[in-house]
Amino acid sequence: MRLLVCGVRGSTPAPGPEFVRYGGNTSCVAVLADDDELPRLVLDAGTGLGRLSKELGGEAFVGTILLGHLHWDHTHGLPFFPAGYHPDAKVQVLLPEQGEDAEELLGRAFSPPHFPIWPRQLGVGWRFDSLKEGEHDIEGFDVLAREIPHKGGRTFGYRVSDGASSIAYLSDHGPVAYGAGPDGFGPYHEAAMALASGVDLLIHDAQHTAAEFPSRSFMGHSAVDYPVGLAKEAGARSVLLFHHDPPRTDDELDAIVESLAGGPVPVTAAAEGVVITL
Ligand SMILES: [Zn+2]
Numbered sequence: 041m042r043l044l045v046c047g048v049r050g051s052t053p054a055p056g057p058e059f060v061r062y063g064g065n066t067s068c069v070a071v072l073a074d075d076d077e078l079p080r081l082v083l084d085a086g087t088g089l090g091r092l093s094k095e096l097g098g099e100a101f102v103g104t105i106l107l108g109h110l111h112w113d114h115t116h117g118l119p120f121f122p123a124g125y126h127p128d129a130k131v132q133v134l135l136p137e138q139g140e141d142a143e144e145l146l147g148r149a150f151s152p153p154h155f156p157i158w159p160r161q162l163g164v165g166w167r168f169d170s171l172k173e174g175e176h177d178i179e180g181f182d183v184l185a186r187e188i189p190h191k192g193g194r195t196f197g198y199r200v201s202d203g204a205s206s207i208a209y210l211s212d213h214g215p216v217a218y219g220a221g222p223d224g225f226g227p228y229h230e231a232a233m234a235l236a237s238g239v240d241l242l243i244h245d246a247q248h249t250a251a252e253f254p255s256r257s258f259m260g261h262s263a264v265d266y267p268v269g270l271a272k273e274a275g276a277r278s279v280l281l282f283h284h285d286p287p288r289t290d291d292e293l294d295a296i297v298e299s300l301a302g303g304p305v306p307v308t309a310a311a312e313g314v315v316i317t318l
C-alpha cells in the first residue's frame with residue numbers, strides 16, 4: 041500500500057512561509073494498493089484535495105472519497121477538485137450514516153447562501169451516500185468504519201487494509217476523560233483500539249501539545265503524545281502525527297517529533313506531498 045499525503049492541517053488552512061515544509065492544506069490522504077497507478081480511495085476532502093488533482097496530472101478521478109465527518113476542514117476541497125469535473129470522472133462520496141440523506145446533509149453547508157452551488161451540481165459523475173459502522177469492501181480495500189469520540193457531529197475513524205498492509209485513520213479524535221487511565225488520558229476508547237490494533241501505521245489527530253491540552257481538551261482533539269500511547273496499547277507499529285494545529289510552525293513540528301523520539305513506536309509528522317510506502 042502507498043499513501044499520498046495531500047493535506048495535513050486541522051481546522052483551517054495555514055498558508056505562509058512558516059508552514060512550507062509540512063504544508064498548510066487541510067486533511068486529505070490518497071490510498072493506493074500496490075498495483076494501482078492512480079488512487080481510487082481518498083480519505084477526507086479538505087483543501088488538500090486540490091493537490092491530488094495536480095498529482096493526477098490531468099487524469100479523471102474514478103473512485104471513492106471517504107469522509108470521516110463533515111466539519112469544514114474535511115469537506116472544503118470538494119468543489120475545488122478539477123479531477124472530479126473531468127468528463128470521465130466518477131466520484132462516490134461516502135459519509136457517516138446519521139439518519140439523513142447524504143447529499144442533503146452535505147448541502148446544509150454547501151449550498152446558497154453559504155456556497156454558490158449544491159453538491160449535485162459538481163457533475164453528473166458524482167454520487168453521495170451514507171456509510172454504516174462495520175466492515176466494507178470499498179474500491180477493493182477492506183475498510184472497517186467505527187464511530188470515535190470527537191465533538192459536534194458523528195465522526196468515523198477508518199481502518200484500511202489491502203491484505204498486505206494496513207493503516208488506521210483517526211484524523212479527529214479526542215480522549216473521553218482527561219486525567220485518568222494508563223497515560224493520563226482516560227481509558228483508550230474501544231473503537232479507537234479496534235481501529236488501531238496491529239496496524240502498520242496509525243494516522244492520528246495531534247492538534248495540541250501536552251502543555252496546551254488541559255485548556256483545550258473541550259475541542260475534541262488530541263495531544264501529540266496521545267496517539268503514541270494508543271499505538272503502544274493497540275500494537276500499532278508506527279504513528280503519523282496528523283491534523284496539525286494551524287499556527288504550528290515547521291520548526292515547532294520538528295521539535296515535537298524530536299521530543300517523541302525513542303518512545304515505544306517510531307513517530308513522524310505528516311507532511312504534504314510525501315509518499316509513504318508500507
Ligand atoms: Zn478536523
Ligand SMILES: [Zn+2]
Pocket residue numbers: 109111190212
Ligand atoms: Zn472535526
